[in-house]
Amino acid sequence: KAGVTQTPRYLIKTRGQQVTLSCSPISGHRSVSWYQQTPGQGLQFLFEYFSETQRNKGNFPGRFSGRQFSNSRSEMNVSTLELGDSALYLCASSYQPGQSSYNSPLHFGNGTRLTVT
Amino acid sequence: EDKVVQSPLSLVVHEGDTVTLNCSYEVTNFRSLLWYKQEKKAPTFLFMLTSSGIEKKSGRLSSILDKKELFSILNITATQTGDSAIYLCAVPGGAGGTSYGKLTFGQGTILTVHP
Numbered sequence: 001k002a003g004v005t006q007t008p009r010y011l012i013k014t015r016g017q018q019v020t021l022s023c024s025p026i027s028g029h030r031s032v033s034w035y036q037q038t039p040g041q042g043l044q045f046l047f048e049y050f051s052e053t054q055r056n057k058g059n060f061p062g063r064f065s066g067r068q069f070s071n072s073r074s075e076m077n078v079s080t081l082e083l084g085d086s087a088l089y090l091c092a093s094s095y096q097p098g099q100s101s102y103n104s105p106l107h108f109g110n111g112t113r114l115t116v117t
Numbered sequence: 118e119d120k121v122v123q124s125p126l127s128l129v130v131h132e133g134d135t136v137t138l139n140c141s142y143e144v145t146n147f148r149s150l151l152w153y154k155q156e157k158k159a160p161t162f163l164f165m166l167t168s169s170g171i172e173k174k175s176g177r178l179s180s181i182l183d184k185k186e187l188f189s190i191l192n193i194t195a196t197q198t199g200d201s202a203i204y205l206c207a208v209p210g211g212a213g214g215t216s217y218g219k220l221t222f223g224q225g226t227i228l229t230v231h232p
Contacts, residue, residue: 004159033218042225043160043205048218056210056219090159094218105151105165106220110158 004109025093032074123223140206
C-alpha cells in the first residue's frame with residue numbers, strides 16, 4: 001500500500017506570497033491532519049479533515065486554511081506568508097469509522113519543507 | 118489544554134547501551150498514548166498504549182503506560198546507530214476526545230547512538 005504522499009517536497013517563497021501544499025492519504029483513509037514542525041515549537045497541530053469537513057482546528061491564525069476533497073485528498077493554504085511560517089509541514093492520515101482505536105494511529109508523509117525569505 | 122512533557126530532551130549513548138525515555142501527560146479525556154520515531158522526515162508509528170501496566174514490545178523496543186501516575190516510558194535495549202532519531206510521545210484529543218487526527222506532541226527526545 002502506498003504511504004501518505006505530499007507535494008511538493010521543497011518550496012521557497014517570499015514574504016507576502018501565498019502557498020498551497022498537497023497531500024494524498026493512504027488509500028482507504030478518510031481522515032487527514034496537518035501539522036507544522038519547527039525547531040522551537042516542535043510538532044503542532046494545524047487542522048483535521050474528515051469527509052470533507054474540518055473536524056478540529058489548532059491555534060493558528062486564519063492565514064492557514066485547508067480543505068479536503070471527496071477522494072480524501074487534502075490541500076492546505078497559507079496566505080500572506082511570514083518569515084515565521086518557515087517550517088516542515090507534515091500531513092498524516094488515518095482511518096477511523098468502524099475501526100478499533102488500536103488500529104487508528106496517524107501515518108505521516110515525508111512533509112513539505114517551506115522556506116520563506 | 119492537553120500537555121505532554123518528555124525527558125530528557127537529548128541523550129547520547131554508545132552502541133549496546135540501554136536507554137529509557139520518559140513521557141508525562143495531562144489530558145482532559147485520556148484515550149491513549151502514542152510513541153513515534155522520527156529519523157529524517159516522516160514520524161513513524163511505534164506503539165499505541167491504552168491500558169495501564171501492559172507492556173508493548175517490538176524487538177528491542179518496549180513501552181509501558183502508568184495511567185495512575187500519568188506517564189509512559191519507552192525502553193530501547195542494546196542500542197544501535199540506527200536507533201539515532203527523535204522519539205516523540207503524543208496523546209490524541211479533539212472533539213469528545215475521540216479524534217486520533219489531533220495529537221498533542223511532546224518536545225521529543227533526540228537520541229544519538231555512537232558506534
